[in-house]
Amino acid sequence: MLGEGIIQGLxxxxxxxxxxxxxxxxxxxxxxPEERLTLPEASRNFPFLLYDGSDPEAGLRCVACxxxxxxxxxxxxxxxxxxxxxxxxxxxxxxxxxxxxIDVAVCMSCQICVEVCPFDAIRMDKVFELSTSDRFGGxxxxxxxxxxxxxxxxxxxxxxxxETDERRExxxxxxxxxxxxxxxxxxxxxxxxxxxxxxxxxxVQAAKSTxxxxx
Amino acid sequence: xxxxxxxxxxxVTLKDWIVMRTPAPLQTLVSxxxxxxxxxxxxxxxxxxxxVFERKGLGRMQNRYGPNRVGPCGVLQPxxxxxxxxxxxxxxxxxxxxVVHYLAPLVLVGVxxxxxxxxxxxxxxxAVNLDAGVLYFFAVGAATELAVFxxxxxxxxxxxxxxxxxxxxxxVSYEIPLILSSVAVIMIAGTLSTVKIVEQQGRFSGxxxxxxxxxxxxxxxxxxxxxxxxxxxxxxxxxxxxGESEIIAGYFIEYSGFKFALFxxxxxxxxxAVSGLGITLFLGGWSSPVSFLAWIPSWLWFxxxxxxxxxxxxxxxxxxxxxxxxxxxxxxxxxxxxxTLVVILSAGIWHFLTVAVVxxxxxxxxxxxxxxxxxxxxxxxxxxxxxERGRRIEKRVYxxxx
Numbered sequence: 254m255l256g257e258g259i260i261q262g263l264x265x266x267x268x269x270x271x272x273x274x275x276x277x278x279x280x281x282x283x284x285x286p287e288e289r290l291t292l293p294e295a296s297r298n299f300p301f302l303l304y305d306g307s308d309p310e311a312g313l314r315c316v317a318c319x320x321x322x323x324x325x326x327x328x329x330x331x332x333x334x335x336x337x338x339x340x341x342x343x344x345x346x347x348x349x350x351x352x353x354x355i356d357v358a359v360c361m362s363c364q365i366c367v368e369v370c371p372f373d374a375i376r377m378d379k380v381f382e383l384s385t386s387d388r389f390g391g392x393x394x395x396x397x398x399x400x401x402x403x404x405x406x407x408x409x410x411x412x413x414x415x416e417t418d419e420r421r422e423x424x425x426x427x428x429x430x431x432x433x434x435x436x437x438x439x440x441x442x443x444x445x446x447x448x449x450x451x452x453x454x455x456x457v458q459a460a461k462s463t464x465x466x467x468x
Numbered sequence: 469x470x471x472x473x474x475x476x477x478x479x480v481t482l483k484d485w486i487v488m489r490t491p492a493p494l495q496t497l498v499s500x501x502x503x504x505x506x507x508x509x510x511x512x513x514x515x516x517x518x519x520v521f522e523r524k525g526l527g528r529m530q531n532r533y534g535p536n537r538v539g540p541c542g543v544l545q546p547x548x549x550x551x552x553x554x555x556x557x558x559x560x561x562x563x564x565x566x567v568v569h570y571l572a573p574l575v576l577v578g579v580x581x582x583x584x585x586x587x588x589x590x591x592x593x594x595a596v597n598l599d600a601g602v603l604y605f606f607a608v609g610a611a612t613e614l615a616v617f618x619x620x621x622x623x624x625x626x627x628x629x630x631x632x633x634x635x636x637x638x639x640v641s642y643e644i645p646l647i648l649s650s651v652a653v654i655m656i657a658g659t660l661s662t663v664k665i666v667e668q669q670g671r672f673s674g675x676x677x678x679x680x681x682x683x684x685x686x687x688x689x690x691x692x693x694x695x696x697x698x699x700x701x702x703x704x705x706x707x708x709x710x711g712e713s714e715i716i717a718g719y720f721i722e723y724s725g726f727k728f729a730l731f732x733x734x735x736x737x738x739x740x741a742v743s744g745l746g747i748t749l750f751l752g753g754w755s756s757p758v759s760f761l762a763w764i765p766s767w768l769w770f771x772x773x774x775x776x777x778x779x780x781x782x783x784x785x786x787x788x789x790x791x792x793x794x795x796x797x798x799x800x801x802x803x804x805x806x807x808t809l810v811v812i813l814s815a816g817i818w819h820f821l822t823v824a825v826v827x828x829x830x831x832x833x834x835x836x837x838x839x840x841x842x843x844x845x846x847x848x849x850x851x852x853x854x855x856e857r858g859r860r861i862e863k864r865v866y867x868x869x870x
Contacts, residue, residue: 255803255852262787266529270786273528282533 297377314374321366329359516546529786556725568622573730576615590767601662623722631718635709642699648808666753
């Protein structure tokens, strides 16, 4: 019958209209600034730099290898390598970024920088309230703004962070073993060199310096 | 204790009191100014209320909250909207016909306000009691088409012209069923005066008012009138002239800022005016449906009915999707027009089936009711069958895409 469908439709909208006042779960809208949904763990948007310990300068994992800068598809990363060096977490002397800028206006959140980083230094963040009144300077993030502690990473991506931490601990342990082996070798070589006279090899010197740094 | 009659006439008394206190030569002018100003203020305020209720109502129908940020529960939203539209830049296209472009919204709003002159919003509360009130309403109301085409033509934009042409085609087509369905009322009432039509419906027999909507032809006429009114005011599902998804905003695409707000205002005022006429013709104007509720002030009855019809408009808008142009025209000429003619026929039969023909009141009344109902229902079923036969659902074939 002509008009039947319209009446059915009217009944349906009326049911929605009155139902939305009675059943609260009909209203799926989240009243955003007051209520917030927790983001899924895998959510990601823009990269940040990780540092160990409490000092962002000393603990920064980035060694300014510039792989991410080269791999970045929209080329939003700008790195300037330092002239001097500082020890990394296993005690090896490494360069560090004097300048590390990311233009988040350009970043396309592809996560390629994270995938190529051999030092676990760059990771994806979850922040999304990024509005700024300065569209050029406000969206160009410097090294100071990008550096965040490992504890923060453990908080936002616990599973990923646990995996990374485990791997790094293993690396550190291996480095300890290696250093200890080198030290033992050096200790063995010491009496021998004393017997053989002053022919101290370069290897011993190197082993000494690493242990010194490590301790 | 104030009597019900005093409350009913409170605005009339107030106006008379003010007029009496002005010098004699100015009294006519003051009286007119008071009436015009009241109409403008009351219906513009109703427009502001309706915008927020519509947005909230539509939201609820889609299980959303609707505006709830400005003021408590979002009730101050219209003020925010007004401020926004006032401070917006008024862009006029370089190729536009500036004079016509400027005049179109003013003409539209002016014409729509003119139609309110004959609406009886309460007992003794009609601005002008014209003998040809209904005729005046339709004559002035038809001028809105002129304003719409002025807007569409002067903007010098293909979308606005398309929108204006759609609007003209639609408004002209639906004006005929709109007027024909009110012809039935005019036939029975025997008058074109809106005030007299309401007075005739305000009588009670057996505690129930003589509203025309309680008769079979009146009910059918009312439904047809409201469908035609929806099309006439370009509201969903007949909002082809605007058609956001097809021609962006139709005839007012090139309007911005306050001129756009004026179009918006005119559209809603047109809806109120045509609802007001529907109330006057079919729903007994300011009269109450049952005699024991007659103590409620007449203006409350009118505005209560008006709000109910506005809600119905919003409800339909939240339910029915937009028609296609051919569906719109088919519906107007193949269904609305024949049905309004049938309603006129039924009203004629109602008029001649007097007590002398069908017998005394209780049984005779039922026979009269049933005969008139059959006169309407039989063609309705036949027409509906005919319309549905032509519509077969089949697999769509794309000639060039496959």
